[in-house]
Amino acid sequence: MGLLTKGSPLSWAETVPYVEFIKKHGIAQFINLYHRLKARSGDQLKWGDEIEYTIVKFDHEGKKVRVSLRAEELLSRLAAEEEVNNLIGTANKFLWRPEFAAYMVEGTPGAPYGGLIACFNVVEASMKLRRSAISKLLKKDESVLSISFPALGTADFTFPPTKCTPEDEEGAGRSAFFPDDAIYGGHPRFKNLVRNIRGRRGEKVAINVPIFKDVNTPQPFKETFHDELTGHVERGLQDHIYMDHMGFGMGCCCLQVTFQAVDVKEARWLYDQLTPITPVLLALSASTPIFRGYLADVDSRWDIISASVDDRTAEERGLIPLKTSKWKIDKSRYDTTDCYIYPCSAAYNDIELQYDEGIFKQLLDGEIDEHLAKHIAHMFIRDPLQVFRERIEQDDTKSSEHFETIQSSNWMNMRFKPPPPDAPEIGWRVEFRPTEVQLTDFENAAYCCFVVLLTRVILSYRSTYLLPISMVNENMKRAQKRDAVLEQKFFFRKGVATCRHPPDEAGGGDSAACTVGNAKSEDIEEMTINEIVNGREKEWPGLVPMLKQFLDSADVDVDTRCTISQYLNFISQRASGQIPTLANWTREFVQNHTAYKKDSRVPDETIYDLLSLMSDISSGQKHCPRLLGSFRSKPTN
Numbered sequence: 001m002g003l004l005t006k007g008s009p010l011s012w013a014e015t016v017p018y019v020e021f022i023k024k025h026g027i028a029q030f031i032n033l034y035h036r037l038k039a040r041s042g043d044q045l046k047w048g049d050e051i052e053y054t055i056v057k058f059d060h061e062g063k064k065v066r067v068s069l070r071a072e073e074l075l076s077r078l079a080a081e082e083e084v085n086n087l088i089g090t091a092n093k094f095l096w097r098p099e100f101a102a103y104m105v106e107g108t109p110g111a112p113y114g115g116l117i118a119c120f121n122v123v124e125a126s127m128k129l130r131r132s133a134i135s136k137l138l139k140k141d142e143s144v145l146s147i148s149f150p151a152l153g154t155a156d157f158t159f160p161p162t163k164c165t166p167e168d169e170e171g172a173g174r175s176a177f178f179p180d181d182a183i184y185g186g187h188p189r190f191k192n193l194v195r196n197i198r199g200r201r202g203e204k205v206a207i208n209v210p211i212f213k214d215v216n217t218p219q220p221f222k223e224t225f226h227d228e229l230t231g232h233v234e235r236g237l238q239d240h241i242y243m244d245h246m247g248f249g250m251g252c253c254c255l256q257v258t259f260q261a262v263d264v265k266e267a268r269w270l271y272d273q274l275t276p277i278t279p280v281l282l283a284l285s286a287s288t289p290i291f292r293g294y295l296a297d298v299d300s301r302w303d304i305i306s307a308s309v310d311d312r313t314a315e316e317r318g319l320i321p322l323k324t325s326k327w328k329i330d331k332s333r334y335d336t337t338d339c340y341i342y343p344c345s346a347a348y349n350d351i352e353l354q355y356d357e358g359i360f361k362q363l364l365d366g367e368i369d370e371h372l373a374k375h376i377a378h379m380f381i382r383d384p385l386q387v388f389r390e391r392i393e394q395d396d397t398k399s400s401e402h403f404e405t406i407q408s409s410n411w412m413n414m415r416f417k418p419p420p421p422d423a424p425e426i427g428w429r430v431e432f433r434p435t436e437v438q439l440t441d442f443e444n445a446a447y448c449c450f451v452v453l454l455t456r457v458i459l460s461y462r463s464t465y466l467l468p469i470s471m472v473n474e475n476m477k478r479a480q481k482r483d484a485v486l487e488q489k490f491f492f493r494k495g496v497a498t499c500r501h502p503p504d505e506a507g508g509g510d511s512a513a514c515t516v517g518n519a520k521s522e523d524i525e526e527m528t529i530n531e532i533v534n535g536r537e538k539e540w541p542g543l544v545p546m547l548k549q550f551l552d553s554a555d556v557d558v559d560t561r562c563t564i565s566q567y568l569n570f571i572s573q574r575a576s577g578q579i580p581t582l583a584n585w586t587r588e589f590v591q592n593h594t595a596y597k598k599d600s601r602v603p604d605e606t607i608y609d610l611l612s613l614m615s616d617i618s619s620g621q622k623h624c625p626r627l628l629g630s631f632r633s634k635p636t637n
Contacts, residue, residue, distance in 0.1 A: 007390040011196065029394075030368075034264075038264055048258055050106055052146070054146075056611060066157055067149050067158055071104055072102065092110035101250070128441045146255075152247065154292060166232040173195075175204070177244065178251070202313055212289070212297045213239075218599070241291050241292050242292075243291065249301065257452060258429050263503070270455055271430045281434055285437075287439075299480065299587075302434065306335050310334075311383075335412065350470050382410060411433070413433050438582060440628065453547050453564070459502075482583075488528075489526035492525065585624075
């Protein structure tokens with residue numbers, strides 16, 4: 001969710017006078033930071049994962065599951081353990097941080113994993129230790145699950161009970177379904193974001209997700225609400241599930257991977273090369289088919305989060321003519337990236353970028369190259385949503401807070417991350433953001449290791465996966481569709497291609513003329529996820545076979561090779577459909593449950609049985625061959 005700065009957050013009305021000031025100084029901070037650290041080189045690969053968890057409470061007698069609003073209490077106890085370890089000089093095995101909702105916690109490794117392939121052997125163990133640490137603090141009827149809770153916004157979905165206050169003009173969200181008390185209260189950032197998104201937009205967010213039409217689903221599907229909600233739910237569309245709060249997006253859980261590059265050139269190159277891979281991982285990891293207690297006709301949370309933080313005004317959304325806004329903006333600030341940033345990739349930038357000419361000129365005058373300048377300037381069409389009264393005046397040569405307040409609230413599928421100005425041990429990084437969190441530590445470790453290992457293949461083979469950026473955008477839309485792994489085709493390069501000027505070459509990245517195949521359409525075909533991951537005859541070997549070929553040439557001990565082989569074989573089988581995605585498995589469970597009436601509404605009893613089984617699977621008490629095949633977690637020493 002970004003920086004947790006201490007201070008007094010400004011309302012949107014209080015922020016408006018400082019918007020241009022913050023943008024101007026944010027750009028100045030980036031220019032200063034870039035030139036101070038652009039020559040930094042020789043950093044080793046370090047990487048880490050971020051997993052978000054949901055705390056749930058089971059009502060076994062009533063056969064109902066609620067989210068447990070104990071995150072602040074649990075985090076305070078976990079933070080106390082961290083502080084004790086710091087005082088006595090003991091390394092923390094993991095770190096815990098707050099997330100958007102009062103039922104969510106985020107766990108990361110205590111220190112980054114290293115660059116040795118052998119480090120892949122400890123990833124799953126770290127995840128299991130994290131799950132165990134939080135589980136020890138739970139009550140008997142509670143469980144920690146790495147899932148997005150399927151009953152958010154249903155009646156009585158929190159414990160302790162909370163109340164929605166759509167009439168409260170002082171409220172943060174004014175939602176008909178998601179109470180403000182379900183937002184994490186230990187830091188003002190989260191409620192203030194909700195309030196300022198609504199303030200800038202001029203109304204509540206409107207999220208409409210297509211309903212899955214089962215045999216008994218009303219035709220057309222249109223929800224009926226209690227009379228007291230009249231005036232608060234009118235923007236719900238026919239044949240859609242309607243939601244109206246940031247919590248329906250940011251209250252979902254995710255899995256993200258951040259890794260450090262050798263230098264800024266390598267970071268920019270990896271950012272570009274991984275961007276076309278993001279839809280593949282989104283489809284492979286699909287895990288979210290239920291929203292507000294209804295089966296949806298999508299399998300992913302991506303567009304739901306996008307709509308949940310959409311602060312564009314009616315003018316910017318093109319609903320009314322431009323009068324006070326500068327642009328019609330095609331996307332929410334949470335969406336797919338609109339441009340590549342490495343110079344060699346420029347020919348694939350086929351989407352016209354919007355940016356403020358003054359900010360772009362400020363970057364160029366600051367000797368930022370055109371391609372990176374456009375990326376930064378495009379991000380800065382967004383306004384700052386989180387400004388702290390005590391942090392407005394800053395030293396632009398030492399701080400990057402104004403830059404980060406906008407950078408960290410541009411939530412894209414990839415993120416290019418400059419080093420912090422006050423952390424000399426941290427280099428240029430890239431964050432891989434689209435992956436849906438999985439139920440088990442084995443699955444989460446498999447996806448993380450797959451992505452990081454792919455970066456090693458890209459660098460070793462100088463391989464390129466570039467597509468026109470418009471095709472990546474289209475692929476992201478297809479990746480969210482129901483059963484996209486089996487039913488959709490995705491634009492992808494049909495053969496192995498290498499970059500002519502990768503960043504390790506002298507002068508690499510200094511010319512925009514070294515495109516691969518000149519972005520010709522004949523180099524690109526539509527393929528299934530199975531073909532992309534497992535290959536097809538002659539033309540394309542497949543991502544997993546390429547990773548295995550890389551491992552064959554590397555010095556890998558037997559135990560680590562066995563671990564990685566398990567992960568790659570699992571992903572291979574999920575891509576082929578031999579093992580279903582979590583979304584497919586969940587949908588199948590619901591449709592076969594005795595309490596489900598095949599009308600798209602998922603009853604409390606069904607969710608209770610689903611999450612009870614999920615809890616048993618994720619804790620290792622049960623093995624589910626349907627979801628995991630023959631793959632099992634390694635015993636942890």
